[in-house]
Amino acid sequence: MGFQRSPSSKQKVKPISKENNDENGGDHSINERTTSNPPDSVTSDASYNSWMMEHPSALGSFDKMMKAAKEKKIAVFLNYDGTLSPIVDDPDRVFMSDEMRAAVREVAKYFPTAIISGRSREKVMGFVELCNVYYAGSHGMDILAPPRPVKACEGKYHTLVPGKKGNEVLFQPAKKFLPAIQEIIKELEEETKKIQGARIEDNRFCISVHFRQVREEDYSILQEKAKAVLRNYPDFDLSEGKKVMEIRPSIEWDKGHALEYLLDTLGLSNPNDVLPLYIGDDRTDEDAFKVIKGRGQGYPIIVSSTPKETKASYSLNDPSEVLTFLLRLSRWRKSSSSSKQLAQIWGIGY
Numbered sequence: 001m002g003f004q005r006s007p008s009s010k011q012k013v014k015p016i017s018k019e020n021n022d023e024n025g026g027d028h029s030i031n032e033r034t035t036s037n038p039p040d041s042v043t044s045d046a047s048y049n050s051w052m053m054e055h056p057s058a059l060g061s062f063d064k065m066m067k068a069a070k071e072k073k074i075a076v077f078l079n080y081d082g083t084l085s086p087i088v089d090d091p092d093r094v095f096m097s098d099e100m101r102a103a104v105r106e107v108a109k110y111f112p113t114a115i116i117s118g119r120s121r122e123k124v125m126g127f128v129e130l131c132n133v134y135y136a137g138s139h140g141m142d143i144l145a146p147p148r149p150v151k152a153c154e155g156k157y158h159t160l161v162p163g164k165k166g167n168e169v170l171f172q173p174a175k176k177f178l179p180a181i182q183e184i185i186k187e188l189e190e191e192t193k194k195i196q197g198a199r200i201e202d203n204r205f206c207i208s209v210h211f212r213q214v215r216e217e218d219y220s221i222l223q224e225k226a227k228a229v230l231r232n233y234p235d236f237d238l239s240e241g242k243k244v245m246e247i248r249p250s251i252e253w254d255k256g257h258a259l260e261y262l263l264d265t266l267g268l269s270n271p272n273d274v275l276p277l278y279i280g281d282d283r284t285d286e287d288a289f290k291v292i293k294g295r296g297q298g299y300p301i302i303v304s305s306t307p308k309e310t311k312a313s314y315s316l317n318d319p320s321e322v323l324t325f326l327l328r329l330s331r332w333r334k335s336s337s338s339s340k341q342l343a344q345i346w347g348i349g350y
């Protein structure tokens with residue numbers, strides 16, 4: 001049994017234009033909002049305000065959120081790019097600030113914490129450099145987690161590896177696609193080498209085709225080239241992120257499945273008892289927001305400074321607000337019970 005993605009859940013890629021590919025997934029940037037003509041700015045301020053009513057600030061709602069969490073276990077899931085680090089031009093020069101790293105380390109002392117990213121697991125581990133968090137790379141297709149009883153259908157995707165806290169399990173449901181992924185990367189590099197600024201990123205079980213540094217008039221050429229390469233690889237899907245096209249094996253596995261998998265392996269699958277808190281900024285994070293919504297308990301939080309279609313219940317403006325939120329979260333836990341008690345509850349000894 002595999003994880004074949006149903007055709008209906010495949011995402012369609014619209015032609016790339018500035019409008020559907022800016023930082024905020026197609027909405028006006030904050031600068032456009034503040035510098036546009038009065039009527040436009042009034043309209044967009046009004047739409048921002050009404051969006052904020054539907055997705056209130058997680059900082060403003062913090063006390064209310066934590067009141068509901070008092071008797072529950074919180075598990076924290078964090079996306080990387082655009083959440084723990086700001087979006088920058090060069091995808092290889094994305095660094096997490098020391099302050100952010102310290103805040104995540106502190107949160108992970110009190111709550112089981114995982115980073116879920118579209119990057120390769122190794123790369124995101126290299127950026128985050130923390131050993132008290134779990135990592136899921138390649139949009140959740142590469143998870144390093146504690147071992148758990150394996151369901152028969154999943155057995156073939158597991159590899160037992162020695163870890164710092166004993167054995168850990170690598171869960172990699174897209175392993176069989178690795179040779180094809182390498183072929184696609186080669187073809188994409190060849191086909192796009194003449195497009196100035198285009199960049200192919202190997203994310204191990206998926207591929208990113210970046211166009212942040214491509215001239216706008218070349219966007220559609222790049223998109224056509226990527227689509228043409230993929231015509232020979234029907235088992236792969238193309239979707240859009242922030243000035244990036246993401247190519248993934250078409251299996252039924254995304255960040256939402258990764259969140260469920262991690263909750264399960266951490267013994268936190270009971271929705272009545274556990275509140276998953278997921279902070280993310282991109283379209284692929286919506287799969288995790290959807291899972292949390294489906295559980296009926298938990299906090300899906302979107303990072304966005306402009307209104308956008310989302311399943312998240314709360315919002316944070318940018319990574320600096322994420323930092324403030326994480327600091328408040330660990331401070332809240334520290335003040336509500338002693339760390340020693342919590343370490344005993346979670347069986348963690350940091």
Ligand SMILES: O=P(O)(O)OC[C@H]1O[C@H](O[C@H]2O[C@H](CO)[C@@H](O)[C@H](O)[C@H]2O)[C@H](O)[C@@H](O)[C@@H]1O
Pocket residue numbers: 079080081082086087088089090091094116117118119201203208210212241242243244246282284
């Ligand atoms: O799931 P994520 O951790 O959010 O990864 C999604 C993509 O993030 C990276 O690209 C984005 O950030 C870059 C650096 O700020 C930026 O240059 C790029 O335009 C953004 O799309 C990463 O490089 C991609 O591989 C991930 O798919």
